[in-house]
Amino acid sequence: MDVDIVVIGAGVAGLAASARLRSLGRRFVVIEAGNRIGGRAWTSRPPGLGGLPFDQGAVWLHAAERNPLVPVLARAGVPLVDAEAVRSGRTRVGNAWATAEQSRDYDRAWSRYMDVAGEMLAGPSADARLADVADELPGDPWALTIEAWEGPIIAAAPAARLSLRDWSDNQLSGGNLMARDGLGALLARVLGQDIDVRLGTEATAIAWDGGGPSGVAVETTGGTIRAKACIVTVSTGVLQTGAIRFIPDLPAATRDSIDALPMGLATKVALRASGEDRLDLPAFCTVDRQIRDRAEPAVLVNAWPFGRDHVVAWIGADAALDLAGHGPEEAAALVRDHLRNLFGARADRVFAGAEPVVTRWAEDRLFRGAYAYALPGHAGARRRLAEPVGEGRLLFAGEATHPTLAGTVGGAYLTGLAAADRAAAASR
Ligand SMILES: Cc1cc2nc3c(=O)[nH]c(=O)nc-3n(C[C@H](O)[C@H](O)[C@H](O)COP(=O)(O)OP(=O)(O)OC[C@H]3O[C@@H](n4cnc5c(N)ncnc54)[C@H](O)[C@@H]3O)c2cc1C
Known part of the structure; x- marks a missing residue:
């Protein structure tokens, strides 16, 4: 057994899950295929804009009154602008x-x-x-x-x-609140604080059937990690491409939920x-x-x-x-x-x-779009995707799985916390 829990993806959901697991005293590792943390919350400083901050993805903290990141950033002492x-x-x-x-x-x-x-x-x-x-x-x-x-x-x-x-x-x-130096940069700084992320490490397969002492084996480009549970935070666009193989195949309800939540752009x-x-x-x-x-x-x-x-x-x-x-x-x-x-x-x-x-979110194979929407008749897909699989050894989190704050950093944050609690309970 390498760790209790593997977190796949260091976007907002993955960073939230990691912080919660740390506070619960669990042994975990977080892997990120890209070379930076933050995922779709990403501030760049393009020369075309004279090096000024530019949020490639999330820029507003929407629904500020119920957005869980507003108090988190307030505690960190960050001033925000009322848009x-x-x-x-x-x-x-x-x-x-x-x-x-x-x-x-x-x-x-x-x-x-x-x-x-x-x-x-x-x-x-x-x-x-x-x-x-x-x-x-x-x-x-x-x-x-x-x-x-x-x-x-x-x-x-x-x-x-x-x-x-x-x-x-x-x-x-x-x-709606905004951050002068970029929301992506701010979230990466505050949520990524003291979280040790294995960058450039891509999950390619997850064996989640519970066989053997560890329960879950995650194959990555940096070797296999064994754990009791795994939290997957990659976008539904990535899940739909099959870039991560699930062994055995996912249950039909989970698979259908992923298919019912395509990426918008x-x-x-x-x-x-x-x-x-x-x-x-x-x-x-x-x-x-x-x-x-x-x-x-x-x-x-x-x-x-x-x-x-x-x-x-x-x-x-x-x-x-x-x-x-x-x-x-x-x-x-x-x-x-x-x-x-x-x-x-x-x-x-x-x-x-x-x-x-x-911006090039559709072309980026680590995202495949902006954020997920539900097809007509499938409004329940977000909740179903968040249902634990394999007695809680496999959990899906990320913006697509939040029922009322989907497509937002606040929603992604809450799903990361919830998945961490469930994974911690399943891996006792
Ligand atoms: C153009 C645009 C504008 C937006 N505007 C707003 C806004 O104003 N306000 C707002 O609240 N939200 C906005 N959003 C949405 C918000 O950015 C997302 O909801 C949120 O950042 C998603 O976080 P996440 O953790 O669920 O997923 P992600 O950020 O996608 O994190 C998943 C991580 O997994 C990594 N990954 C992918 N595949 C693998 C693999 N095989 N192995 C390991 N790691 C992998 C990815 O690199 C990524 O870092 C916007 C998004 C876009 C694209």
Whole structure:
């Protein structure tokens, strides 16, 4: 027996599990295939943005009032910025900016949309698609815009493939907090403190049938580790590719849950301004546009975060998937076109010399997408995936397994803690 518990993956869930196991006094090892900790919480400092911090993945602490990381970071003495207090918004309608009356109607449209969604959720049908909500509002000028926010942008999922119940269960209402030097860097520093991670060590197979004294054997690129229990925190995208072989095969309920939780995709494109022109937008301004046709790409622009000289565009779901596998310049071209539609030739001048920074989550074989969404009819898959396998010798954790904070660092954190408690109990 090498250790009590093996933790696979040093993202937020794996780091949370490790910290809990340490506090419980258990012998554990955490392995990470990549060369850094933090997983999808990752701050880089790209030369294209003058070396300023850029969160490639998570950037906001959503649902701040119930986000478990808010008190964790507060205890660590880290100041956070209230995104709602500093944010403003602009909406483009056709070739003009929204009038006051249009903006008021856009605000009211959210209630219309939520009312229809609520009626559908209360109705007799087992589960609907998020897309069904807008389909019930055919004359509403804002329904597809709200759908673009809720599906492709926030859930990173195509509305036609997203379970309405899963979307509803994971609504992230409440405050949003940001970290000036990057949320990824902050989480890696605070959660990774004193955790000894074996970097560059990839799990390739897990024998979990309980045969022999150890119960679990994890084959890795650095040799076999024997333990009493194992916590797997890799994304469902990685699990779906079969990059980790399970011996024996996983039970059907676990396998089906993984299949019901595909990875959504959101691609960020950051562009730096070359001069002083800030397009008349204040810092932290969110720019969206009215969508009247589902064929239009869902693109959102966050301008000048922290007053810095770059914008970050967010391309959601289908449009991002279409671009995956192409070079970063194609995503950048889509964003440049979008900015030109919003601001005319002025945008071309502002970003003329920009060296675009483009995230590549779908192409990265250690992630295979942004975060998991549930297919219609499969809202229960997250809970089922978190069910212990093999009397608790095998546990799945990570954002995909949280029933109400899925797709977030807060959700990933809670699942890591829960899995650690279960693994500790199973390996007594
Ligand atoms: C573009 C984008 C924007 C986001 N924005 C937000 C946001 O604003 N707010 C928010 O709360 N959340 C956001 N998220 C989601 C958030 O980042 C994730 O929910 C969270 O970080 C997932 O943590 P995790 O521990 O579950 O998984 P991961 O971070 O994926 O950790 C799993 C780890 O396992 C490693 N691994 C993979 N395969 C193997 C293997 N075979 N062996 C060993 N290790 C392996 C991976 O390298 C990774 O480090 C965003 C994500 C993306 C991609």
